[in-house]
Amino acid sequence: MVESPVADPAQAARQGDEGAPDCWLVFDADVREALDGLRPGDDIVVLTWLHLAERNVLQVHPRGDASRPMRGVFATRSQHRPNPLGVHQVTVLAIDDLRIRVQGLEAIDGTPIIDVKSALGAHGQR
Protein backbone atom coordinates (compact mmCIF):
# COMPACT_ATOMS: atom_id res chain seq x y z
CA MET A 1 0.00 0.00 0.00
CA VAL A 2 1.15 3.54 -0.72
CA GLU A 3 1.48 5.77 2.35
CA SER A 4 1.43 9.34 1.09
CA PRO A 5 0.69 12.78 2.52
CA VAL A 6 -1.68 13.21 -0.44
CA ALA A 7 -5.13 11.90 0.50
CA ASP A 8 -7.23 13.90 -1.96
CA PRO A 9 -7.16 12.81 -5.62
CA ALA A 10 -7.64 16.45 -6.68
CA GLN A 11 -4.29 17.27 -5.10
CA ALA A 12 -2.37 14.40 -6.66
CA ALA A 13 0.15 15.47 -9.28
CA ARG A 14 -0.76 14.24 -12.72
CA GLN A 15 2.66 12.72 -13.22
CA GLY A 16 5.45 12.06 -10.75
CA ASP A 17 7.78 14.63 -12.24
CA GLU A 18 5.22 17.38 -11.71
CA GLY A 19 5.65 17.70 -7.99
CA ALA A 20 4.49 14.46 -6.36
CA PRO A 21 5.77 14.19 -2.78
CA ASP A 22 8.00 11.45 -1.46
CA CYS A 23 6.02 8.59 0.04
CA TRP A 24 6.36 5.15 1.57
CA LEU A 25 5.61 1.82 -0.06
CA VAL A 26 4.39 -0.49 2.71
CA PHE A 27 4.52 -4.25 2.14
CA ASP A 28 2.98 -7.26 3.86
CA ALA A 29 5.32 -9.48 5.84
CA ASP A 30 4.61 -12.42 3.55
CA VAL A 31 6.56 -10.81 0.69
CA ARG A 32 9.54 -9.79 2.84
CA GLU A 33 11.91 -12.09 0.92
CA ALA A 34 10.90 -10.54 -2.39
CA LEU A 35 12.32 -7.17 -1.26
CA ASP A 36 15.80 -8.59 -0.68
CA GLY A 37 18.41 -6.86 -2.81
CA LEU A 38 16.67 -3.48 -3.10
CA ARG A 39 18.99 -0.61 -2.12
CA PRO A 40 18.73 3.17 -1.80
CA GLY A 41 19.45 4.74 -5.18
CA ASP A 42 17.83 1.91 -7.13
CA ASP A 43 15.40 2.85 -9.85
CA ILE A 44 12.29 0.72 -9.67
CA VAL A 45 8.96 0.39 -11.45
CA VAL A 46 5.98 0.28 -9.10
CA LEU A 47 2.64 -1.04 -10.35
CA THR A 48 -0.42 0.13 -8.45
CA TRP A 49 -4.16 -0.44 -8.63
CA LEU A 50 -5.77 2.99 -9.06
CA HIS A 51 -8.70 2.11 -6.86
CA LEU A 52 -10.58 5.39 -7.32
CA ALA A 53 -10.48 5.31 -11.13
CA GLU A 54 -13.61 4.90 -13.24
CA ARG A 55 -13.40 1.59 -15.09
CA ASN A 56 -16.17 2.26 -17.62
CA VAL A 57 -14.42 5.23 -19.25
CA LEU A 58 -13.03 4.51 -22.73
CA GLN A 59 -12.29 8.05 -23.96
CA VAL A 60 -11.08 11.24 -22.25
CA HIS A 61 -9.84 14.71 -23.04
CA PRO A 62 -6.05 14.29 -22.70
CA ARG A 63 -4.88 15.72 -19.35
CA GLY A 64 -8.44 16.80 -18.62
CA ASP A 65 -8.11 19.68 -21.11
CA ALA A 66 -11.56 20.11 -22.68
CA SER A 67 -10.01 22.08 -25.56
CA ARG A 68 -8.29 18.90 -26.75
CA PRO A 69 -10.34 16.34 -28.68
CA MET A 70 -11.44 13.15 -26.97
CA ARG A 71 -8.98 10.32 -27.31
CA GLY A 72 -9.07 6.61 -26.43
CA VAL A 73 -7.71 5.97 -22.96
CA PHE A 74 -5.16 3.48 -24.35
CA ALA A 75 -3.55 6.45 -26.17
CA THR A 76 -3.30 8.46 -22.91
CA ARG A 77 -2.04 8.15 -19.33
CA SER A 78 -5.53 8.74 -17.87
CA GLN A 79 -6.18 6.90 -14.62
CA HIS A 80 -9.67 6.11 -15.92
CA ARG A 81 -9.54 2.91 -18.01
CA PRO A 82 -10.94 -0.62 -17.93
CA ASN A 83 -8.06 -2.01 -15.86
CA PRO A 84 -6.75 1.00 -13.90
CA LEU A 85 -3.14 0.04 -13.28
CA GLY A 86 -0.62 2.74 -12.47
CA VAL A 87 2.98 2.43 -13.70
CA HIS A 88 5.42 4.60 -11.73
CA GLN A 89 9.17 4.73 -12.22
CA VAL A 90 10.71 6.02 -9.00
CA THR A 91 13.98 6.07 -7.08
CA VAL A 92 14.43 4.29 -3.75
CA LEU A 93 15.42 6.79 -1.03
CA ALA A 94 15.50 4.57 2.04
CA ILE A 95 14.49 1.11 3.22
CA ASP A 96 13.16 0.27 6.67
CA ASP A 97 12.30 -3.44 6.76
CA LEU A 98 8.90 -3.68 5.01
CA ARG A 99 8.74 0.05 4.24
CA ILE A 100 10.47 1.60 1.22
CA ARG A 101 10.66 5.35 0.82
CA VAL A 102 10.52 6.56 -2.78
CA GLN A 103 10.79 9.84 -4.56
CA GLY A 104 7.96 11.31 -6.60
CA LEU A 105 5.19 8.73 -6.78
CA GLU A 106 1.90 10.20 -7.98
CA ALA A 107 -0.61 8.03 -6.12
CA ILE A 108 -2.82 8.94 -3.20
CA ASP A 109 -2.62 7.53 0.30
CA GLY A 110 -3.99 4.00 0.48
CA THR A 111 -3.38 3.03 -3.15
CA PRO A 112 -2.73 -0.74 -3.37
CA ILE A 113 0.65 -1.89 -4.69
CA ILE A 114 0.45 -4.77 -7.17
CA ASP A 115 4.08 -5.35 -8.14
CA VAL A 116 7.60 -3.89 -8.02
CA LYS A 117 10.35 -4.47 -10.59
CA SER A 118 13.87 -3.32 -11.20
CA ALA A 119 13.79 -0.54 -13.81
CA LEU A 120 15.58 -1.23 -17.07
CA GLY A 121 18.61 1.04 -17.03
CA ALA A 122 20.72 2.52 -19.77
CA HIS A 123 23.07 -0.40 -19.31
CA GLY A 124 20.38 -3.02 -19.60
CA GLN A 125 19.34 -5.71 -17.22
CA ARG A 126 20.49 -6.23 -13.65
Added chain:
Amino acid sequence: MVESPVADPAQAARQGDEGAPDCWLVFDADVREALDGLRPGDDIVVLTWLHLAERNVLQVHPRGDASRPMRGVFATRSQHRPNPLGVHQVTVLAIDDLRIRVQGLEAIDGTPIIDVKSALGAHGQR
Protein backbone atom coordinates in the same frame (compact mmCIF):
# COMPACT_ATOMS: atom_id res chain seq x y z
CA MET B 1 -4.27 -11.08 -26.17
CA VAL B 2 -0.79 -11.24 -27.64
CA GLU B 3 -0.54 -13.03 -30.98
CA SER B 4 3.10 -13.99 -31.43
CA PRO B 5 5.08 -16.52 -33.45
CA VAL B 6 6.71 -17.50 -30.14
CA ALA B 7 4.63 -20.22 -28.47
CA ASP B 8 7.32 -21.80 -26.30
CA PRO B 9 8.41 -19.88 -23.19
CA ALA B 10 11.93 -21.29 -23.58
CA GLN B 11 12.22 -19.45 -26.90
CA ALA B 12 10.94 -16.12 -25.62
CA ALA B 13 13.59 -13.41 -25.48
CA ARG B 14 14.32 -12.32 -21.94
CA GLN B 15 13.76 -8.68 -22.82
CA GLY B 16 12.28 -7.10 -25.90
CA ASP B 17 15.53 -5.58 -27.07
CA GLU B 18 17.20 -8.96 -27.16
CA GLY B 19 15.51 -10.22 -30.27
CA ALA B 20 11.78 -10.54 -29.55
CA PRO B 21 9.81 -10.78 -32.80
CA ASP B 22 7.13 -8.36 -33.90
CA CYS B 23 3.69 -9.46 -32.83
CA TRP B 24 0.04 -8.43 -32.77
CA LEU B 25 -1.95 -7.11 -29.87
CA VAL B 26 -5.53 -8.30 -30.37
CA PHE B 27 -8.33 -6.48 -28.53
CA ASP B 28 -11.96 -7.26 -27.81
CA ALA B 29 -14.56 -5.21 -29.67
CA ASP B 30 -15.87 -3.73 -26.43
CA VAL B 31 -12.70 -1.63 -25.97
CA ARG B 32 -12.60 -0.40 -29.59
CA GLU B 33 -13.16 3.23 -28.53
CA ALA B 34 -10.22 3.07 -26.11
CA LEU B 35 -7.85 2.49 -29.05
CA ASP B 36 -8.84 5.69 -30.79
CA GLY B 37 -5.89 8.02 -31.30
CA LEU B 38 -3.17 5.37 -31.47
CA ARG B 39 -0.99 5.78 -34.56
CA PRO B 40 1.95 3.95 -36.16
CA GLY B 41 5.17 5.26 -34.65
CA ASP B 42 3.63 5.80 -31.19
CA ASP B 43 5.55 4.47 -28.22
CA ILE B 44 3.23 2.66 -25.84
CA VAL B 45 3.46 0.72 -22.61
CA VAL B 46 1.69 -2.64 -22.71
CA LEU B 47 0.81 -4.40 -19.46
CA THR B 48 0.34 -8.15 -19.70
CA TRP B 49 -0.57 -10.96 -17.31
CA LEU B 50 2.28 -13.48 -17.49
CA HIS B 51 -0.03 -16.43 -17.21
CA LEU B 52 2.67 -19.11 -17.13
CA ALA B 53 4.68 -17.50 -14.32
CA GLU B 54 5.03 -19.12 -10.89
CA ARG B 55 3.30 -16.91 -8.34
CA ASN B 56 4.83 -18.49 -5.21
CA VAL B 57 8.42 -17.57 -6.11
CA LEU B 58 9.89 -14.75 -3.96
CA GLN B 59 13.60 -15.06 -4.85
CA VAL B 60 15.48 -15.99 -8.02
CA HIS B 61 18.96 -16.02 -9.47
CA PRO B 62 18.96 -12.84 -11.60
CA ARG B 63 18.51 -13.73 -15.29
CA GLY B 64 18.52 -17.40 -14.35
CA ASP B 65 22.29 -17.27 -13.81
CA ALA B 66 23.01 -19.71 -10.96
CA SER B 67 26.40 -18.09 -10.40
CA ARG B 68 24.66 -14.92 -9.18
CA PRO B 69 23.30 -14.86 -5.63
CA MET B 70 19.56 -15.18 -5.06
CA ARG B 71 17.73 -11.89 -5.01
CA GLY B 72 14.18 -10.85 -4.15
CA VAL B 73 11.95 -10.83 -7.24
CA PHE B 74 10.99 -7.18 -6.58
CA ALA B 75 14.66 -6.30 -7.27
CA THR B 76 14.62 -8.15 -10.61
CA ARG B 77 12.61 -8.39 -13.83
CA SER B 78 11.84 -12.10 -13.29
CA GLN B 79 8.47 -13.18 -14.64
CA HIS B 80 8.03 -15.26 -11.48
CA ARG B 81 6.51 -13.09 -8.73
CA PRO B 82 3.32 -12.89 -6.66
CA ASN B 83 1.45 -10.75 -9.23
CA PRO B 84 3.08 -11.62 -12.56
CA LEU B 85 2.48 -8.49 -14.59
CA GLY B 86 4.62 -7.77 -17.62
CA VAL B 87 5.54 -4.17 -18.51
CA HIS B 88 6.62 -3.76 -22.13
CA GLN B 89 7.52 -0.49 -23.84
CA VAL B 90 7.07 -1.00 -27.58
CA THR B 91 6.52 0.94 -30.78
CA VAL B 92 3.31 0.70 -32.82
CA LEU B 93 4.07 -0.52 -36.36
CA ALA B 94 0.58 -0.79 -37.82
CA ILE B 95 -3.07 -0.74 -36.81
CA ASP B 96 -5.82 -2.87 -38.34
CA ASP B 97 -9.07 -2.18 -36.47
CA LEU B 98 -8.79 -4.20 -33.25
CA ARG B 99 -5.30 -5.49 -34.06
CA ILE B 100 -2.15 -3.48 -33.35
CA ARG B 101 1.21 -4.65 -34.63
CA VAL B 102 4.13 -3.83 -32.34
CA GLN B 103 7.87 -4.21 -32.45
CA GLY B 104 9.79 -6.33 -29.99
CA LEU B 105 7.35 -7.53 -27.34
CA GLU B 106 8.77 -10.38 -25.24
CA ALA B 107 5.61 -12.34 -24.44
CA ILE B 108 4.49 -15.68 -25.78
CA ASP B 109 1.47 -16.33 -27.94
CA GLY B 110 -1.76 -16.15 -25.95
CA THR B 111 -0.53 -13.83 -23.18
CA PRO B 112 -3.46 -11.74 -21.89
CA ILE B 113 -3.24 -7.94 -22.27
CA ILE B 114 -4.33 -6.01 -19.18
CA ASP B 115 -3.77 -2.38 -20.19
CA VAL B 116 -2.13 -0.08 -22.75
CA LYS B 117 -0.84 3.45 -22.08
CA SER B 118 0.95 6.16 -23.98
CA ALA B 119 4.64 6.03 -23.09
CA LEU B 120 6.05 9.08 -21.35
CA GLY B 121 8.35 10.67 -23.88
CA ALA B 122 11.35 12.94 -23.55
CA HIS B 123 8.98 15.85 -24.02
CA GLY B 124 6.53 14.73 -21.36
CA GLN B 125 2.89 14.00 -21.59
CA ARG B 126 0.72 13.68 -24.67
